[in-house]
Amino acid sequence: MSERAQSPASAGAPGLFPRAAREVAPGAVHLPDWLTASAQRELLAACRAWARPPAGLREVRTRTGRMSVRQLSLGWHWYPYGYARTAVDGDGAPVKPFPGWLGEWARAAVAAALPGPPLPAEPYDVALVNHYAAGARMGMHRDSDERSPAPVVSFSLGDACVFRFGNVGGRGRPWTDVTLGSGDAFVFGGPARLAYHGVPRTVPGSGPPELGLTGRLNVTVRVSGLADG
Ligand SMILES: O=C(O)CCC(=O)C(=O)O
Ligand SMILES: [Fe+2]
Numbered sequence: 001m002s003e004r005a006q007s008p009a010s011a012g013a014p015g016l017f018p019r020a021a022r023e024v025a026p027g028a029v030h031l032p033d034w035l036t037a038s039a040q041r042e043l044l045a046a047c048r049a050w051a052r053p054p055a056g057l058r059e060v061r062t063r064t065g066r067m068s069v070r071q072l073s074l075g076w077h078w079y080p081y082g083y084a085r086t087a088v089d090g091d092g093a094p095v096k097p098f099p100g101w102l103g104e105w106a107r108a109a110v111a112a113a114l115p116g117p118p119l120p121a122e123p124y125d126v127a128l129v130n131h132y133a134a135g136a137r138m139g140m141h142r143d144s145d146e147r148s149p150a151p152v153v154s155f156s157l158g159d160a161c162v163f164r165f166g167n168v169g170g171r172g173r174p175w176t177d178v179t180l181g182s183g184d185a186f187v188f189g190g191p192a193r194l195a196y197h198g199v200p201r202t203v204p205g206s207g208p209p210e211l212g213l214t215g216r217l218n219v220t221v222r223v224s225g226l227a228d229g
Pocket of ligand 2: 142143197
């Protein structure tokens with residue numbers, strides 16, 4: 001992997017000695033400490049505004065039951081198992097817009113994590129925000145409702161978690177467990193784009209106290225591949 005580029009979000013941070021980027025599987029790269037403390041505060045403030053109704057944080061019911069995370073969407077509303085323009089399994093309100101700056105953060109992370117392939121031609125247009133209270137988890141799944149092969153970019157805030165990154169063949173082993181901490185980014189594209197992954201546990205109380213977040217937030221940024229309008 002080439003030397004790590006600096007993101008707009010981490011450029012110029014004084015005294016920051018980032019842990020090294022790590023390719024967990026071909027196409028899947030962990031970028032520790034990708035967001036500065038101020039970028040984390042900015043993203044958290046945005047999440048708090050997005051979390052409010054209409055089309056705010058909600059419980060998600062899947063085929064197999066209720067998810068323990070609470071979730072909201074931006075750009076397109078994800079529900080099991082598709083995308084809509086309104087919170088069809090929530091309050092029915094129009095989904096909040098996807099902010100351009102978040103797409104720029106995602107593209108910067110992709111450029112650093114996967115320097116070989118060209119950046120996606122289509123703009124990032126969807127984000128899913130998940131809140132993990134103590135005890136919440138996410139089972140092994142694939143992000144397969146998008147029609148674009150563009151890499152998924154995840155940003156984490158607050159409590160650390162175990163992020164389990166598996167394979168494209170099924171929910172089982174082999175997998176690699178990665179600790180995602182506050183400010184970390186994780187990119188999965190190319191041969192890893194449709195790999196199974198999940199969050200078996202978080203570490204309650206492990207987030208940076210000065211951030212003031214209880215639990216864990218994860219924001220995954222995606223290209224829907226769906227037509228506008
Ligand atoms: O919380 C995470 O780190 C992963 C979230 C995830 O896999 C998803 O939203 O599809
Ligand atoms: Fe996912």
